[in-house]
Structure formats: C-alpha cells, structure tokens
Amino acid sequence: MTDSFNDNLSDPLVRLFKxxxxxxxxxxxxxxxxxxxxxxxxxxxxxxxxxxxxxxxxAVVVATPHQLGRFDGRNDAAEIRDAAGRxxxxxxxxxxxxxxxxxxxxxxxxxxxxxxxxxKILTLADxxxxxxxxxxxxxxxxxxxxxxxxxxxxxxxxxxxxxRNDLLGxxxxxxxxxxxxxxxxxxxxxxxxxxxxxxxxxxAVRMLAKGxxxxxxxxxxxxxxxxxxxxxxxxxxxxxxxxxxxxxxxxENPARVVNGQDLLPVPSRNMQEIxx
Ligand SMILES: [Fe+2]
Numbered sequence: 001m002t003d004s005f006n007d008n009l010s011d012p013l014v015r016l017f018k019x020x021x022x023x024x025x026x027x028x029x030x031x032x033x034x035x036x037x038x039x040x041x042x043x044x045x046x047x048x049x050x051x052x053x054x055x056x057x058x059a060v061v062v063a064t065p066h067q068l069g070r071f072d073g074r075n076d077a078a079e080i081r082d083a084a085g086r087x088x089x090x091x092x093x094x095x096x097x098x099x100x101x102x103x104x105x106x107x108x109x110x111x112x113x114x115x116x117x118x119x120k121i122l123t124l125a126d127x128x129x130x131x132x133x134x135x136x137x138x139x140x141x142x143x144x145x146x147x148x149x150x151x152x153x154x155x156x157x158x159x160x161x162x163x164r165n166d167l168l169g170x171x172x173x174x175x176x177x178x179x180x181x182x183x184x185x186x187x188x189x190x191x192x193x194x195x196x197x198x199x200x201x202x203x204a205v206r207m208l209a210k211g212x213x214x215x216x217x218x219x220x221x222x223x224x225x226x227x228x229x230x231x232x233x234x235x236x237x238x239x240x241x242x243x244x245x246x247x248x249x250x251x252e253n254p255a256r257v258v259n260g261q262d263l264l265p266v267p268s269r270n271m272q273e274i275x276x
Contacts, residue, residue: 001246002147005238006198007079012247014135022041023057023231023251024057024058024059024236024251025056025057025058025059025086025187025230025234025250025254026059026061026063026251026254026257026258027053027058027061027216027217027218027220027249027254028059028062028064028103028124028125028132028158028186028217028254028257028258029046029058029064029132029186029188029218029229030049030053030061030062030063030064030128030218030219030220030228031063031064031065031066031101031105031202031219031220032049032050032053032061032063032087032100032220033046033063033065033080033084033087034046034083034087034211035099036065036074036079036080036083036220036258037064037065037075039065039072039097039221039222040141040221040222042092043087043253045223046087046090047090047091047094048187048223049142049172049220049221049222049223049227049228050087050091050098050100050223051096051223052098052204052220052227053098053218053220053228053229054096054097054222056228056229056230056231056271057230057231058217058218058228058230059097059098059258060098060099060101060185060255060258061098061099061100061101062101062102062103062105062124062125062132062257062258063080063087063100063101064103064104064105064124064132065080065083065105066104066105066107066110066134067104067105067106067122068106068107068111068115068121069107069109069134069136069251071107072108075104075125076120076124077102077120077121078119080102080103080104080122080137081102081122081126081166083102083137084101084102086107086233087100087231088100095213097158098161101123101125101126101258102122102126103122103123103124103125103126103132103211104121104122104123104132105124105132105134105137105160106121106131106132106133106134107134107136108133108134108135108136108143109129109145110190112131112146112149112150113146113149113150113153115129116153116155118216123155124257124258125257125258125259125260127161127257127258128154128155128260129154129155129156129257129260130151130155130156130157130158130184130257130260131155131156131157131158132157132158132160133146133157133158133159133160133163133183134160134188135159135160135168136163136166137165138167138169139167140168140255141180142174143157143159143178144177144178144181147181147182147183148181151181151182156182156183156184156263157178157182157183157184157187158183158184158185158186158190158214158215158257159175159178159183159184159185160186160219161186161187161188161189161191161219162185162187162207162212163187163188163191163199163200163203163204163207164188164196164203166192171252172207172210173195175207175212176210176212179212182206182220184214184215184263185207185212185213185214185215186213186215186217186218187204187207187213187215187216187249188204188217188219189215189216189217189218189219189229189231189232189233190218190219190226190229190233190234191203191204192204192205192216192232192233192237193229193232193233193236195229205207205240205276206271206273208237208240208241208245208266208269209263209270209271210243210247211266211267211268212266213249213264213266214263215250215252215253215254215257216230216233216234216249216250216254217235217254218230218247229248230250232252232253234246234250237249237250240274240275240276241274243268245266245269248264248266249266252264253266
C-alpha cells in the first residue's frame with residue numbers, strides 16, 4: 001500500500017506530482033480555450049477556468065473546443081493547436097501548474113474520416129488514437145459505420161456524455177453495441193454530482209454499474225457556470241463503487257488517453273448491491 005495517490009503515473013507530464021499526496025487528475029474534455037466556442041470568451045475567463053481546474057487537482061487538460069455541428073467551418077486543427085500553445089504560455093507566465101494539450105469534441109458527421117486525413121479535425125491530445133465524439137441532441141443516429149471507419153484508421157471513439165442523451169437512455173442496447181465496436185464512453189463529472197439533475201445522475205450511475213463508463217471528465221465551460229467538479233465526482237464514485245473504480249475512471253484511464261495507451265476495462269456491478 002502506498003502513501004501516495006500518484007505512484008502509478010508514468011506520464012512525464014505529471015511526473016512532478018509523483019509521490020505527492022494530492023490526487024492528480026487528467027481532464028480529457030474541457031472547453032478552456034478562449035473565444036473559440038461556448039467556453040470562455042476571453043483569455044481572462046480562460047485563466048479563471050484554468051485556475052479552477054488546477055484547484056481541482058487537474059495537472060493536464062485536453063482542450064476540446066467543438067468541431068463540426070454548429071461550429072462547422074470554424075475551429076480547425078491548426079487554430080486549436082495554436083490556441084493551446086498560446087494558453088500554455090500564459091499559464092507558464094502566471095505559474096499556474098496546468099498543461100493544456102490540443103483536442104476537440106467532434107460532432108458525429110459522415111465527413112469525419114475525410115477531414116481527419118486532411119488534418120482539419122483533431123484527435124484527443126493530438127495523438128491519433130482517441131476521438132471525442134459528440135452525438136447530435138434530440139435525434140438518434142446509429143454511429144456504427146463511423147466507428148468501423150475510425151477503427152480502420154486506428155482510432156477509437158470516446159462518446160461524450162451519453163448519460164445526457166435521452167434517446168440513448170431508452171436504447172441502451174445500442175450503446176452496448178457501440179462499445180463492442182471499440183468505442184468507449186465518457187461521463188461528465190457534473191452528471192455524477194447531481195448538478196445536471198436527478199435523471200441524468202441516475203443514468204450516469206446505471207451506466208457506471210453496467211461497466212460501460214471508461215472515463216469521467218469535467219466538460220467544463222467556465223469557472224462559475226458549468227464549472228469543473230472532478231473531486232466531488234471522484235468522491236461520489238468512490239462512495240458508491242469503491243476507490244479502485246473511481247481511480248480507474250477518473251485518474252488512470254484519462255491519463256492513458258493522453259499517453260496513447262489502451263484503456264483498462266471497467267468491471268460491472270450489480271445495481272441491487274449499490275446502496276443509493
Ligand atoms: Fe463538451
């Protein structure tokens with residue numbers, strides 16, 4: 001048994017925290033870049049959010065501005081890489097201990113593979129291994145063909161916040177099928193804390209119990225509204241499912257995404273045995 005929370009971390013990005021008694025998180029989904037999407041409008045707001053991320057114990061954040069959907073034609077890969085580089089410089093100047101790496105939350109679209117090949121669309125941490133995939137709101141589409149196409153390019157989709165999608169909640173067998181096609185799912189920390197309502201929280205817990213949730217991320221958009229709640233989400237998951245599972249979905253698997261490593265499987269639990 002170790003005294004440190006972080007002795008299993010191999011990523012050089014978080015080596016500074018190795019041996020620390022502070023739990024260190026990697027956030028794979030955050031709208032922290034200024035002026036690109038519905039995240040912070042200015043660099044000042046962006047710094048406020050980055051301070052909050054750092055206070056939450058997050059050492060590395062993947063900046064994931066929206067691509068495609070209502071942001072079609074905006075936020076291309078080069079622009080996001082530049083914006084992440086500029087924000088890192090500001091954070092270093094201000095001694096804020098947070099590293100920003102480029103990524104995107106990409107709306108499901110039949111052009112994705114073609115746009116990836118043209119270097120317009122970004123994978124998480126720009127690593128060519130994982131893509132954060134956002135489903136459209138209010139309509140159901142079966143993304144199986146897209147998952148197959150991505151797999152041929154060596155990319156696994158991580159489906160963002162399925163617990164917030166009513167239609168997926170009703171057709172959970174479809175989500176299970178997507179997981180068989182190599183997809184993973186990311187649940188939002190605020191869904192687990194109850195900040196997005198009891199229905200969303202229940203859906204998130206049900207998906208966790210089934211072993212379908214590979215990762216938790218903040219999906220934060222600002223320092224006040226839609227703020228990061230990683231620590232509270234960790235404590236909630238640890239309370240329900242044990243610290244091992246909380247560590248897997250909040251710490252280990254997110255770090256693996258940034259490092260381009262395989263995700264570790266998440267065991268299922270019997271809902272009846274969960275005291276909630
Ligand atoms: Fe998002």
